[in-house]
Amino acid sequence: xxxxxxxxxxxxxxxxxxxxxxxxxxxxxxxxxxxxxxxxxxxxxxxxxxxxxxxxxxxxxxxxxxxxxxxxxxxxxxxxxxxxxxxxxxxxxxxxxxxxxxxxxxxxxxxxxxxxxxxxxxxxxxxxxxxxxxxxxxxxxxxxxxxxxxxxxxxxxxxxxxxxxxxxxxxxxxxxxxxxxxxxxxxxxxxxxxxxxxxxxxxxxxxxxxxxxxxxxxxxxxxxxxxxxxxxxxxxxxxxxxxxxxxxxxxxxxxxxxxxxxxxxxxxxxxxxxx
Amino acid sequence: xxxxxxxxxxxxxxxxxxxxxxxxxxxxxxxxxxxxxxxxxxxxxxxxxxxxxxxxxxxxxxxxxxxxxxxxxxxxxxxxxxxxxxxxxxxxxxxxxxxxxxxxxxxxxxxxxxxxxxxxxxxxxxxxxxxxxxxxxxxxxxxxxxxxxxxxxxxxxxxxxxxxxxxxxxxxxxxxxxxxxxxxxxxxxxxxxxxxxxxxxxxxxxxxxxxxxxxxxxxxxxxxxxxxxxxxxxxxxxxxxxxxxxxxxxxxxxxxxxxxxxxxxxxxxxxxxxx
Numbered sequence: 001x002x003x004x005x006x007x008x009x010x011x012x013x014x015x016x017x018x019x020x021x022x023x024x025x026x027x028x029x030x031x032x033x034x035x036x037x038x039x040x041x042x043x044x045x046x047x048x049x050x051x052x053x054x055x056x057x058x059x060x061x062x063x064x065x066x067x068x069x070x071x072x073x074x075x076x077x078x079x080x081x082x083x084x085x086x087x088x089x090x091x092x093x094x095x096x097x098x099x100x101x102x103x104x105x106x107x108x109x110x111x112x113x114x115x116x117x118x119x120x121x122x123x124x125x126x127x128x129x130x131x132x133x134x135x136x137x138x139x140x141x142x143x144x145x146x147x148x149x150x151x152x153x154x155x156x157x158x159x160x161x162x163x164x165x166x167x168x169x170x171x172x173x174x175x176x177x178x179x180x181x182x183x184x185x186x187x188x189x190x191x192x193x194x195x196x197x198x199x200x201x202x203x204x205x206x207x208x209x210x211x212x213x214x215x216x217x218x219x220x221x222x223x224x225x226x227x228x229x230x231x232x233x234x235x236x237x238x239x240x241x242x243x244x245x246x247x248x249x250x251x252x253x254x255x256x257x258x259x260x261x262x263x264x265x266x267x268x269x270x271x272x273x274x275x
Numbered sequence: 276x277x278x279x280x281x282x283x284x285x286x287x288x289x290x291x292x293x294x295x296x297x298x299x300x301x302x303x304x305x306x307x308x309x310x311x312x313x314x315x316x317x318x319x320x321x322x323x324x325x326x327x328x329x330x331x332x333x334x335x336x337x338x339x340x341x342x343x344x345x346x347x348x349x350x351x352x353x354x355x356x357x358x359x360x361x362x363x364x365x366x367x368x369x370x371x372x373x374x375x376x377x378x379x380x381x382x383x384x385x386x387x388x389x390x391x392x393x394x395x396x397x398x399x400x401x402x403x404x405x406x407x408x409x410x411x412x413x414x415x416x417x418x419x420x421x422x423x424x425x426x427x428x429x430x431x432x433x434x435x436x437x438x439x440x441x442x443x444x445x446x447x448x449x450x451x452x453x454x455x456x457x458x459x460x461x462x463x464x465x466x467x468x469x470x471x472x473x474x475x476x477x478x479x480x481x482x483x484x485x486x487x488x489x490x491x492x493x494x495x496x497x498x499x500x501x502x503x504x505x506x507x508x509x510x511x512x513x514x515x516x517x518x519x520x521x522x523x524x525x526x527x528x529x530x531x532x533x534x535x536x537x538x539x540x541x542x543x544x545x546x547x548x549x550x
Contacts, residue, residue: 010288018294093430132406136420136421143419
């Protein structure tokens with residue numbers, strides 16, 4: 001089911017600035033038993049993104065009511081929320097009166113192979129780079145051509161994800177996930193000040209790691225750091241945590257931290273129990 | 276009038292990848308007496324953009340027939356063509372079968388004050404930077420948040436345009452136009468290998484300048500180069516050529532090259548005769 005500004009519909013205006021310029025934001029949430037998981041941090045990131053782009057953010061109560069409506073009866077699935085600067089004709093200039101467009105849609109659960117979470121995944125490094133812009137870094141905006149190009153670099157099921165670097169050869173994230181390393185017994189994730197999306201699951205991992213006696217550090221990460229790492233894993237709001245068992249030919253041990261974190265996040269209801 | 280895939284409509288699917296990811300391209304053409312101006316170079320750039328993004332480009336004959344239909348009876352106006360990777364659900368991965376979406380819409384002529392072309396315009400330098408990505412540079416794709424943010428930096432009618440730099444302090448272009456400098460008697464325009472849109476009017480200016488005994492050079496341009504320039508002007512497909520008479524307090528002489536180029540492009544039918 002899809003709601004566009006609260007009305008059941010499957011289309012938006014051709015004048016919508018989301019289409020014209022990618023002038024908007026989105027959130028992708030796991031849904032279990034009709035309820036979106038990690039609603040608060042997702043809405044908080046959406047609100048922050050709207051502030052950064054100066055788009056009036058729809059009221060949380062309204063979004064919540066519409067999310068409840070589209071997710072009703074969904075045992076396991078995906079909720080996508082898009083907020084754009086609305087339909088306002090031609091030209092980059094922001095109109096004086098903005099009526100944002102909000103779109104809530106549900107999708108079937110992607111049904112990742114369960115082995116990925118238990119046994120780890122293979123990952124490759126993409127040629128497509130992430131461009132740097134502090135004004136856009138961190139938020140989940142609709143300008144995603146770099147991810148589309150990066151994701152088009154492999155089409156086999158061999159790789160579950162591709163890692164993206166910035167122009168300065170820093171490792172930033174996966175095309176659809178964030179990256180963590182265990183180095184010298186410490187948990188490290190790339191700094192996203194210049195590029196990348198500050199994933200909700202990334203935030204949950206950062207928040208939960210200390211409870212597992214892991215100190216965490218947000219830092220600049222190089223390919224050399226990945227080579228030296230004791231453990232690597234990916235995270236996002238749908239699959240939760242995937243250990244990386246291989247990166248372009250280099251093998252990594254699966255877990256133990258990724259598996260412990262996954263268990264903890266599952267137990268707290270932050271990850272949808274897939275099986 | 277708007278045609279979506281050849282059918283009169285004013286909406287596109289909420290699943291369109293143009294909306295989800297800005298996964299597409301656009302062209303903006305001036306229309307005079309029912310005919311789009313500079314059709315061939317616009318379609319050539321669209322085709323090139325489709326190749327770069329690996330979107331199947333709609334046949335030119337089809338686009339031409341639809342353009343003729345939407346532009347019929349339009350004495351002076353704007354034609355916008357959008358081509359996206361179509362409606363394909365969730366996820367960055369490009370689906371095996373792509374049915375691109377094409378949208379052709381007309382808009383009223385923006386009616387710029389005629390004084391801008393004759394007497395020149397005032398311009399400011401924007402704080403928002405253009406990010407660098409050679410994979411996306413030059414083409415007119417739908418990821419335009421940087422332009423939206425830059426254009427939001429001024430709201431008065433005082434400035435007609437804002438200039439954008441990249442992260443390395445190189446001057447790239449205006450938010451909606453390309454920039455030319457006259458330096459040491461030579462015509463110079465910024466190199467767009469890393470960022471920027473290769474404008475159709477920019478191409479026409481580069482092609483016509485030698486006939487006015489001007490040598491042309493595509494080069495890296497700094498703010499210091501702008502300060503030293505003898506003449507500055509902007510160009511795009513709608514307004515043609517605008518001399519810059521002032522940039523953040525520094526005054527420039529208006530023309531003579533910009534005015535001569537404008538006359539030449541007007542005479543050749545490359546610029547819509549506005550008045």
